[in-house]
Amino acid sequence: MLETYKTILEGGCGEITEKKSRFIATVRPVKTEEEALAFLEEMKKKYWDARHNCFVYSVGSNREYTRCSDDGEPSGTAGRPMLDVILGEDIYNVAVVVTRYFGGVLLGTGGLVRAYSRAVQEGLAASRIIEKKKGICLRVTTDYTGVGKLQYIAGERSLPVLNSEYTDRVILELLIPFQDVDEVQKAITESTNGRAKMEKDREMYFAVLDGEVLTFEE
Template sequence: MLPEYRTIYQGGEDEIVEKKSRFIATVIPVENEEEALEFIEKTKKKYWDARHNCFAYVIGERGQLQRCSDDGEPNGTAGKPMLDVLLGNELRNVAVVVTRYFGGTLLGTGGLVRAYSQAVKAGLQASVVITKILGVKLHIETDYTTFGKIQYILAQRELKILDTVYTDKVELEVLIPKTELEQVMHAITEGTNAQADMTPKEECYYAEIDGVPTVLE
């Protein structure tokens, strides 16, 4: 699994108007091609009376699967520019459909490329874009004397505590980027004179959403 990648947490919809043609962009997160194709068909049914429903999607943490369609527009004027916007934003596991209602005026090749690109950008701005980080849940047990030192070390690194249990000792669960795990454990060992017991637990992807670390899977 990648240490991190950008994706969509919550899809969105927006539209632009170019020479009376409406370009409606609908963006959603997808996990596989089946979800992407279902979304495309659903959108085509919703906008059944539109002239075009062009699409693009990128699936896989490394963008292994990439597809796009001009859906009747001149070759290379819709799907590819849409896909280029997704790739330019380094997005993964995302699909977008841009629906066009023709306004009666031809836009030309360059005009179409710009319109479809701008529509996707508008759709992304209406969505919630996140960076998924591969993390490890670290379980820490310590006494009250060293608890403050651990809090200080975590705060320095802007690491968030998921849970705290107070009994005759203090138990913490902390979400740490996998790439920083060894450094953090070393810092805690040094800072507490090895007075803290640490156990790495399961790996998971998480993201900062409204300033709160949210476990995604």
């Protein structure tokens, strides 16, 4: 599993016109190759009257399922340039279909490459892209004298508190970036003189968007 990667939170749609040809780029987040292929079929049905529905998708932490298609355009003028944009932006688990309505003017090889590349860029610009980071939910149990110290550590390091329980003791669930877990555990142990009990509850991915922490179970 990747410790951090860019992906699509919400897909978007971008459009450009080049010498009277319309290029409509639709972007969708996908988790499996089956989802990508279903999305492709959905776009083909939606734009059934278009000359071309070229596509690219890349799924998996090692890009295990990556394909692209020119869909009738001259070889190498659509699918590969679209893939190059995705790879250049380093985005994972994404599918893009660029629909072309032919405008009657031939664009030439270079013109097609530029048009399909630019269409994907417009589609990505209309989407919400996030950076997911691998994290650990650390369940920390302490007495009331240790709460302030835990809150200080969480605030100092900008660690989100996922949940809290206040009974005869206090339980805080802290979301910690994967690479910082040992360091945070050490800080908690030192600040509470070893009285806090810590348990690695579960792994998850998280992202920060507009100051809000989003969590993802994967």
